[in-house]
Each structure stands twice: as structure tokens, then as C-alpha cells.
Amino acid sequence: MFKNLKNDLPASIVVFFVALPLCLGIALASGAPLFSGLIAGIIGGIVVGALSGSKIGVSGPAAGLAAIVLASIGELGGYENFLVAVVLGGIIQLVFGLLRAGIIGYYFPSSVIKGMLTGIGIIIILKQIPHFFGYDSDPEGDFSFFQIDGENTFSEIINSFNFISPGATLVAALGLGILILWDKVLVKKARIFQLVQGPLVAVAVGIIFYVLTKDSSGLGISSNHLVSVPIPEDVSSFLGQFSFPNFEVIFQPNIWITAFTIALVASLETLLCVEATDKLDPDKNVTPTNRELLAQGTGNIISGMIGGLPITQVIVRSSANIQSGGKSKMSAIIHGFLLLISVILIPRLLNMIPLSVLASVLLVVGYKLAKPSLFKKMFALGWKQFLPFTVTVIGIVFTDLLMGIGLGLMVGIVVILIKSYQNSHFLHIEDKSNGKHKIVMTLAEEVTFFNKGAILKELDQLPEDTYLTLDVRKTRYLDNDIIEILEDFSEKAKNKHIDIKLISERGTVENPDSYIQFFNLRPKSV
Known part of the structure; x- marks a missing residue:
């Protein structure tokens, strides 16, 4: 864990600066105490980071749960009651891990x-x-996209120009310039620029700018x-x-419903973040997914016990960790300790950091997740990849994370059904000889049963006097629905003078009397 410290320490500092405003912002968006977001970030870094099998994943409070938390605090009658649901949710996650439910994440298409x-990158920007x-x-x-105050993502951007x-814009531009210069030029010049990360310098410049201009009426x-x-x-x-x-409310049904939801x-x-970070790594x-569920469950139990928000692995922090060169779980653990130490020892110094500087750091993170070249690459892979990819991106940007993923998954399933319909069989038509059409269907x-329509269409279109x-x-697998189609077709074949030769592993049968009986007598593989 310590052999990559030269990479993990600078990366942990970057993740710390990314995580700090997000922990506070998610707590604010959730209607929870600000300190609860910091607790979740600290537990997500130290506890989950230590127990997880992920080398580059970083956990903490997630924006995707903010709406659930906000609604639940009101419905359950207070934050202390809500914490019971967080603890129970962690216990349920432990059960998921023991039941090996971690495999679910592998059933989402790569395009999604x-x-x-990409969608998260665009949202960050x-x-x-x-x-x-x-x-x-x-x-x-x-x-x-749609916010509680009636605004949306784009209206907020328009309002910001008013x-x-x-001062905030100037220091943000300085920070963004430092980050680009560091990443494109300086990091290649000397080793010192690899050890000292650009975001740390940008934040330091932001603090100095604030101190020097705080009494200025123009740039303050x-x-x-x-x-x-x-x-x-x-x-x-x-x-x-x-x-x-x-825990007096532990037997209330609403508590358990909220716990299962969390x-x-x-x-x-x-699980989706694990799959995504493994692709970025x-x-x-x-990452062992079942172990990840056990780690997350443990983290949520501890977080709920001391007043923290629910925890998940988070793609924003994880991608910042990867982009900054993190190599092992030490970067996640150290970032957790940095959060803990900073809120105890230097809260006043942290409160001098302009949010616009941190915004410049996140803009770079977002761009690296949503590079234009990725759209070009996905388009080149064909519509079967590009369509679910695009729907997922649009869904995430205009709704929320889970809704966007759900829409992309639905499109991916439709694409699979279409291709399954098209690829159920291969049809080879030979020249007509001896008065009969010779057709081979493989x-x-x-x-x-997805293939019923395609096969039934081909059989119905066979001309009279055909040798099939x-x-x-x-x-290796033939659905009973298809066997029934063949059984029903046998009567129609007689009326259209269609002779059928069935070739199987067991041999060849001419005009079988019963397809159901024939296939039931075959080995279980078919």
C-alpha cells in the first residue's frame, strides 16, 4: 500500500480539494447538517477505502441520493430518525454482499x-x-437538471451572467490557466511538477488572492x-x-422502506461506479464487487451511527483520483485523513478558498470525462453502440443519474432484441431443381421466444413445392416456443407440399411426425 506513495499522496490532495466542496454541497442539497457531509467523506475515505478491494475508487456522500435524503428527513420526522434508516441500509448492503449481488454491475452494457x-462529465461542467x-x-x-427553486441547469447558467x-471570475481564470499549463507543459519539464499537483497550486493562489483583495471593492x-x-x-x-x-423508531415501516431504498x-x-472506474483505470x-458492497455497508453503518450521510463510491472523486495518478487505495485513505485533520485544525484556512477556484478544478475533471473525441469514437463503432451511449448521456444531463442509466439500458435491451430477431437463423436458397425450391435454414x-417473429415470417413465406x-x-438452446412453431408449421407444410429434412446431432429425419417428441428425446443441451 505504501510503495506508490509518491503517486498517491499528490492524488489524495487533489481528491481532497474536489471532495471538500462536494461534501458540503451535497449536505446542503440534502437538507442535512453541513457537518454530516464531512462525516460521510471522512468515513468513505478512511473506512471504506481501507476495506474496499478497489485500488482507485473513492467513496463519500453521493449527489444521486440527495433527493432521497431530503424527502426522507421530512417524512421520517427528523434527521435522527433518518440516521436509523442509514444504519439499516448499511446492514442490508452487507446482506447483498454476502448473497454475492455484486455481479449485477456486470450486466450493464459498456456503451451505457x-x-x-460522459454524462457526469457534462453535468460537472x-x-x-x-x-x-x-x-x-x-x-x-x-x-x-430540475431544481427545487424552480430553476434548471441552463437557466442557472444564464442567470450567472447577470x-x-x-474577483471570483479572475481567480477562477487564473486557476484554470495554472491547471492547463501544469498538465500540458510543466509536468513534462521537471519532476517537481509531478510531485506538486496543479490543483494545490491553484488553490494556494486562490487563498492568496482572497487575502490580498478582501478589502477591495472591485476584486474582493x-x-x-x-x-x-x-x-x-x-x-x-x-x-x-x-x-x-x-433507534426508538426502528420498527416503523417507513424507516425500513427508506432503508431498502438507500x-x-x-x-x-x-456497482456502476466500480465498473466505470475499472474502465478508466x-x-x-x-474490483471485487461483493467485497465492495461489504465495505460500503460497513461504511454506511458507521456513518449513520455518528451522524453522516449515506455513502457510495463516487465517480467524480474516483476519476479525479485516476487523472491525478493515484495507484492504490492509499490515495482514498489519505484524502479521508486530510478531510478529518483539516476540519479539526485548519477550518478557518479552508474557509478562505474561493469556490470559483474549486470550480476550475472540477471543470478540468469534467472535460477529461467528456472529451469530444469519445463521441467520435462511439459514433465510429456503429449505431448499436452510439444510440445507447447518446441516450444515456442525454438522460443523465436532463433528468438524473439513475434515470439516464435506466433509459440507456432500455435502449441497449431494445438493440439486443432487434439483433436477436435478425440473427435467429441463416437462410440459404438454392436453385430450383426437380420442380422444387431447395432452401436450407440454419x-x-x-x-x-424473441426469435419467433423472424422464424415464423420466413416459414410463412416459403413457396409451395419447397424442399426445406x-x-x-x-x-445449444431451443426455446419451446420455437418447437411449437415448427409443430404448427408441419400441418401447413403438408398442404403446401413442402418436404422437411431435419438435421441434428442425433442424425437426419425426413418429415418428422412430432417435433415436440423429437426434441424432448434429445439430450438436455437442446
Whole structure:
């Protein structure tokens, strides 16, 4: 775990700066105490990072759960009651892991996973544009298109141009310039630029800019455009920020419904993120998904016990980790410790960081997830890949993460059904001889009820006086629906003077009396 520390330490610092505003923003969007987002980030980094089998995944509070959390706190009668559902949700995730439910993530098409990454990248860019210009009416964790205040992603961008803060915009532009210069030029010049990451320098410049201009009427940055970490006055006030679950409500049905909802959504988001981060990983590590569910469940139990938000593996932080050169789980663990140490020792320094500088960091992260070249690559792969990819991207941008993935998956399934319909059989037509058409129909390896329409259409179109050879030697699974179609066709074949030769592994049969009986006598493989 320590052999890649030279890579993991700089990466952990970048992830820390990405995670800090997101933890606070997601808590704000969830209607929860700000400190709850930091608790979830710390537990997600230290506990889940240590238990997880992922080398580059980073966990913490997720924007996808913000709407669920917001609604649940009100429905359950308070935040302490909601924490009971978080603890129970973690226990349910442990059960999922023990039942080996982690395999679910592998059933999502690659085109949908790539669409998820691209869609999240576009959302990051769109959501950070207002912050870049110093317009902060919505929290960083608000990743939905339609927002509670009646605005949407694009209207917020338009509104931001009416409230441009010169100081915030200038320091954001400086930060973005540093990041681009660092990534494209300086990192190739000397080793020092590989050890000291561009985001750290950009944040330092942002703090210095704020200190130098805070009394300026033109370039001064207002306090509502700075990071806002709770500042405890003493040990007792720090401990007073923790909340604890009210287990008196554990037998209420709504608590269990919320717990199952949290467990299902958090597990699905985690498994999709695992699949996505494994694709991004340059070392192509494979994350054990069942172990990941166990780690996430443990993290949610601990987070809920001390007042934290629900935790999932998060693609924004994970991709920032990968882009910054993280190699092992130490980067996730160290980022968790950095969050813990910073909120205890240097909250006032953190509160000098302009949000526009952090927006410039996230803009770079978003661009690397949604590069234009990826659209070109997916288009070149053909419509079967490009269509689910595009629907997923559009769905995520204009609805939310799970809805977009669901739409992309539905399109992917339709594409599979279309190709299954088309590829159920191969038809070879020979010249007419001896007064009969010679036609060979070779069935595919697997033929299911999806293929009924295509096969029935071909059989109905066979002309009279046809000699049909039906070859099932390559077929390993033949659905009973198809056998019934052949059984029904046998009577029609007699009336149209169609002779049928059935070729199988067992031999050849001319005009079989019963297809059902024939296939039932065959080995179980067919």
C-alpha cells in the first residue's frame, strides 16, 4: 500500500480539494447538517477505502441520493430518525454482499457505462459554470437538471451572467490557466511538477488572492463565494456537531422502506461506479464487487451511527483520483485523513478558498470525462453502440443519474432484441431443381421466444413445392416456443407440399411426425 506513495499522496490532495466542496454541497442539497457531509467523506475515505478491494475508487456522500435524503428527513420526522434508516441500509448492503449481488454491475452494457461517465462529465461542467463566475445560489452537490427553486441547469447558467463577480471570475481564470499549463507543459519539464499537483497550486493562489483583495471593492470575493466549513469553538462544540440515530423508531415501516431504498440505490450507484472506474483505470485493475458492497455497508453503518450521510463510491472523486495518478487505495485513505485533520485544525484556512477556484478544478475533471473525441469514437463503432451511449448521456444531463442509466439500458435491451430477431437463423436458397425450391435454414446457437417473429415470417413465406432443410446442429438452446412453431408449421407444410429434412446431432429425419417428441428425446443441451 505504501510503495506508490509518491503517486498517491499528490492524488489524495487533489481528491481532497474536489471532495471538500462536494461534501458540503451535497449536505446542503440534502437538507442535512453541513457537518454530516464531512462525516460521510471522512468515513468513505478512511473506512471504506481501507476495506474496499478497489485500488482507485473513492467513496463519500453521493449527489444521486440527495433527493432521497431530503424527502426522507421530512417524512421520517427528523434527521435522527433518518440516521436509523442509514444504519439499516448499511446492514442490508452487507446482506447483498454476502448473497454475492455484486455481479449485477456486470450486466450493464459498456456503451451505457461510457455514457454515464460522459454524462457526469457534462453535468460537472454545466454545474460549475455559475460557480466559475461567482454565482452560488445552488450547492455544488445539486446534480439534478430540475431544481427545487424552480430553476434548471441552463437557466442557472444564464442567470450567472447577470451576477458575475469580477474577483471570483479572475481567480477562477487564473486557476484554470495554472491547471492547463501544469498538465500540458510543466509536468513534462521537471519532476517537481509531478510531485506538486496543479490543483494545490491553484488553490494556494486562490487563498492568496482572497487575502490580498478582501478589502477591495472591485476584486474582493464575498463570503458566500468561499468554502464554508463549520468552525467549532472548543472540543465540546466540535463533538456537538455529531448526531446519533434514534433507534426508538426502528420498527416503523417507513424507516425500513427508506432503508431498502438507500441500500438499493447506493448499491447500484456503487456497482456502476466500480465498473466505470475499472474502465478508466490505466492499470486495468478489477474490483471485487461483493467485497465492495461489504465495505460500503460497513461504511454506511458507521456513518449513520455518528451522524453522516449515506455513502457510495463516487465517480467524480474516483476519476479525479485516476487523472491525478493515484495507484492504490492509499490515495482514498489519505484524502479521508486530510478531510478529518483539516476540519479539526485548519477550518478557518479552508474557509478562505474561493469556490470559483474549486470550480476550475472540477471543470478540468469534467472535460477529461467528456472529451469530444469519445463521441467520435462511439459514433465510429456503429449505431448499436452510439444510440445507447447518446441516450444515456442525454438522460443523465436532463433528468438524473439513475434515470439516464435506466433509459440507456432500455435502449441497449431494445438493440439486443432487434439483433436477436435478425440473427435467429441463416437462410440459404438454392436453385430450383426437380420442380422444387431447395432452401436450407440454419438456426443460431441460442433461439428463444424473441426469435419467433423472424422464424415464423420466413416459414410463412416459403413457396409451395419447397424442399426445406432445417439444420439445428449448432443450436445449444431451443426455446419451446420455437418447437411449437415448427409443430404448427408441419400441418401447413403438408398442404403446401413442402418436404422437411431435419438435421441434428442425433442424425437426419425426413418429415418428422412430432417435433415436440423429437426434441424432448434429445439430450438436455437442446
